[in-house]
Amino acid sequence: MSFLSGENMVGGYGGADILKGCSIEVNEGEIAVIVGPNGAGKSTAMRALLGMLDLKQGSVQFRGNDISSLSPQDRIAEGIAFVPQTSNVFTSMTVFENLEMGAFLRNDDIAETLEQIYELFPILAEKKDQLAGELSGGQRQQVAVARALMSQPAVLMLDEPTAGVSPIVMDELFDRILEVRQTGVAILMVEQNARQALDIADRGFVLVIGENRHTDTGAALLADPEVRRSFLGG
């Protein structure tokens, strides 16, 4: 049984169903990547795991329990963290305040986590008193990921963390994500820089129109000529 899984999910935002029976899963210490065409339902599948839409069918399982009826905030308290694609930092707050906000649900001492975060993202220690809105795109993405990690999640979900960042920052983010995986966190990402993402993925899902088209290890998907041609740009 997997650590976090959405099984046979069907649903949308009120109009037509966007998810038409897709299944996604991720285990501890593993990186899973969702790829697919625009509008395939990748972000929606991730939001469904977080509880941001009502499923008509299917369920979400976490640590062996059915959490389908929990609200997003309850799921976050259970240990699921989410970094949306845009508007993912509080621009008028400092880096440090953003990190504090990430620990909002915690009642214990956050000093140790903060230290670990600064070790993982040295640039944030350097800029901790600067407004997040003044940082460059790549630095903001690091704030967003770090903020999510402040809740000490067991699962980290990232919606296109590398969209619009330079190659050197993409490598840096993926390097950090590999380090986060090393701590035992389960990581689920939606990525359009699919080749680079599948290259570090333990597991990959190709979604098309709300359904699973291919599921395999990252390496196997990268080697599949049909996947390359149809989804990775050759």
Place this chain on the structure above:
Amino acid sequence: MIRIDNVCKHFGGLKAVDHVSIEIAEGSITGLIGPNGAGKTTLFNTIAGLYAPTSGRIYLDDEEITGLKPHQLFNKGLLRTFQIAHEFTRLSVVENLMMVPAHQSGENLVNAWFRRGLVEQEERQINQRAMEVVDFLNLGHIADEIAGNLSGGQKKLLELGRTMMVDAKIVFLDEVGAGVNRTLLREIGDAIIKLNREKNYTFCMIEHDMDFISRLCDPVICMAEGAVLAEGTAEQVKNNEEVIEAYLGRGLKNKGAIA
């Protein structure tokens, strides 16, 4: 076609664009790369009339366009897309496209009341063009969808589609590729090449996908900290040590070490 002569754009003490001089040759697809925060989008905004430059001059076909407003530049055939899509969220995809052509006869009250035939005929033509654009970008299945419901990548395609609704001379593309599926991005690349060759559009694009840049762009300009760091063919720029240091990097450090 476009000549940027010693342009600076400062925000208070921040020198976002600092003494940049570049030329965009007619018929070229010029790539603009550089680290986040290098000033690429600010330079675009300055050329496209969103900001007046702090100093320096900008020319379009030897005519000075420094300080002209975006709509004046639009009428001269200078168009741009936005990194963050600016769609009309409550209009459909087709309606969004049909909004683009300026001076439609239906905008005139007299025409709207007394010259229905003319207005309808023009609207049919614009609608037909919009449908061609929709097909071209593989958005046919969502042509009547409200734009606010589109996925992030679909909104980027709509941004590109808007530039295809009028006959442009030069189009500035701000990260059309970010968040777009790579197979679709290849097709967008094909579309750009086709517009470039068949309709003689000149392009200047900000992009981070180096495969995409290498395939389409010549020349490639790399900016860093507000200034031009390197300029040349994609191959030359990719192998430039300073560009590797500031922008491209040398690959993942952790992959081998951890896995």
